[in-house]
Amino acid sequence: MNADIVKLTLRQLAGRRRTAFMVLVALLPAALAVAFRAGGEAGPAEWTSTRLLGGMVVTMLLPLASLVFGTAILGSEVEDGTAVYLLARPIPRREILLSKLGVAWLLTAAYVVPSAAIGGAIAFQGAEGWGPMLAGFVVAILAGSLAYCTVFAFLSLLTGRAFIAGLLYVFIWEGLVTGLFAGTRLLSIRHAALGLAGFVGDASPDVFDPDLGGPTAVFILALATAVAGWLAVRKLQRFEIGESG
Amino acid sequence: MSARPPVTPAGPAPVRIDVDHVSRWFGNVVAVNDVSFTVGPGITGLLGPNGAGKSTLLHVMSGFLKPSAGAVRIGDEPAWLNPGMFRRVGLVPEREATYGFLTGREFVRLAAKLQQLPDPEAAAARAIATVEMGEAQDRATGGYSKGMKQRIKVAAAIVHDPQVLVLDEPFNGMDPRQRLHLMDLLREMAAAGRTILFSSHILEEVERLADSVLVIVAGRLAASGNFREIRRLMTDRPHTFRIRSSNNRELGAAMLAQPSVSGIELDDGAMSVRVADFRGFTRALPKVARDRQVTLLEVAPSDESLESVFSYLVRR
Amino acid sequence: MPPGTEHAGSIYDLGYRPYDGPRLGRRHAVRTVYVESLRAAYGLGRRGASKVIPITLLVIGLLPAAVHLGIAAASRQDVDIVKPEDYSSFIEMIIALFVAAQAPELAGRDQRNRTLSLYFSRAIERRDYALAKLGALVSAMLVLTLVPQTVLFVGNAFTTTSALDYLRDEAPDIPRVLASSLLISGFCASVALAIASRTSRRAYATGGIIALFVMSAAIGGILDATVGRYGIMLSLFDLMTGATYWIFSAGHEYEVPTGLMFAAVVAITAVSVALVLRRYERIPA
Structure with missing residues (x-):
């Protein structure tokens, strides 16, 4: 990690309009949890784990936040040509990538974890054994955001349209295809994160029943992070500047 | 302001750039076609019309494009897959963009830190003084004019006093006074044994500044050597x-x-x-x-x- | 010029002449912006990479029809898996991704390249430009929504036991399909363009549009299950589906009147169109 690159990246990502918009979105789970409590419905454990945390936070908030930060750390710099000021320096490209990736991970986690924790803590009230379940989701968000950010950072080095390509992965592949063909869940960060949440949280299957088991989930997340990270470093080492001129 | 980097003729040994049968193609388009030359200490101008392949060649030389064939060496190091060479090389890219939210001083200081210089603050101050950007150094670079951006980019490139300086169309957007000033600066660095290569599509710039020229046309090296000699051949x-x-x-x-x-x-x-x-x-x-x-x-x-x-x- | 040298100034006649032929005028200019934007929405006339995403989405949007017809052909009997009134809800995510991907492509490019002033200094007016862009996106969406419906309809006619009976029975659906496709296309295109015209950064626009569709669906779904039945009105996806059911007078499971959902879609469309026009009235160019 390189402190100067970390600082630079943090300043790059501190756009006011985007931050304000995202803070609003982050408050959603808490607002919904309050609404749920006000509705006085039964079954807080199942609703909170399957619908709020599993259905909304892990399936939408987590990949979308990872996509925003994961593609922004390098994507905009590559687009406007400022990347050259980092790359034309005697610093190993691995260090540049890891520093930037660290920022994306940090921001994604700093964004999704409190959102999930607050919303979960409100909605889980009255459920049995909710502490470990919430902890399971926090662990899943930490591991899942690292995997997502790494994959999306690699994607942003591959194509200028990484953002929409990432959306296609999240909504078409993870949202539709894995719903139709169970085998494809092995290639889904979302299902791995859900599996990890269930495993760590030791949730009862009739409350929260992910498709993947704990060891499989850990293996998939580790593999996705390692492969995407290795490919991204390799791609950055072979980074080529525009073909014009 | 007359502060200049302490020019020491007895600096480290001069570094040469060796371009050895380099070609680069994009799909079916050949941008650089089997080019070989060596650039030594002094100022060399890379001259050619727009679209001749100057930028492609400079990118290959600075390790930002992989040669499709051939190789570039900076001193004894390869250019491709070797960011370590930037300890001795400074690069002024053609594109205007800077980190708009950084002030000029922050931008150059960042460069100094990334070069792992012992005293980045002092190195940045010296480089900024060299390009006479002291007055504007605390303003955000996003508000700079073209010429100011160009000068702050030069400051960032020379902050580590590199043995080799590569500049892609450095005079674009500069007013005549700034142009003369940068020319003086490059001459001084050359006199101190530095290897300086700059590209231009303007004959007059190259004529005034360069000791030797490389003429590139349609991706091929059309002429090289002493400027006057080439001029005579042309006449x-x-x-x-x-x-x-x-x-x-x-x-x-x-x-x-x-x-x-x-x-x-x-x-x-x-x-x-x-x-x-x-x-x-x-x-x-x-x-x-x-x-x-x-x-x-x-x-x-x-x-x-x-x-x-x-x-x-x-x-x- | 060095002092002492003297040159008389002169202007050389290089043979340039003003154009004095007929001009095609504003109407033609608007049509050109419309046609080129429609082509751009599918990456036509652009390099291959720009075609990948719209064409992929168009193909995925055809899958429900293809699956339906495949089953119908294999089972050799009339099947009723995918009904025309359900089609848009099958592909709602595809529809949202399409506008999220392509609305910034239509609206952002001219802002990014600072070419808006070139348009506005021609025969075309700000309002014309906005309407041409909007029309192009609506048309692109009509392609996305109508092509699968056409495939489904023609395919059903061919695989059914009696094509003539099918045509007679289903003919009343044709205007409903057209009306609902137009409604959904206009709705999505205007909402997306209202967001996309506000920023030149593609990723922001895409993110904003998709977040609006997806988050509104999530909130609507959860509020519907907890707070009250009108919560579903917050979900753009469900509004689209409800409005379609209203047009088809089809049975449904919504607890709010679908007529109300239809009215909401029309109202949101109108507000979005107004926002687009207002944006282009004021955008600095």
């Missing part, structure tokens, strides 16, 4: 003139007998004369015309554009 090349006179036929017959003329074509109202020896021709033409009582109505070179000079050099 001595066969010229073609378009001549109209009161009697083209008679003047043409007489001129054909001159040793300086290698061929004549007549068409209605004008003739085009291919000249082998420019000086001989310019002396002979008025004499012959006077002797034959022919009135010259028009004498015009028909191929004087820079492109025609380049294309001549390429064809040879």
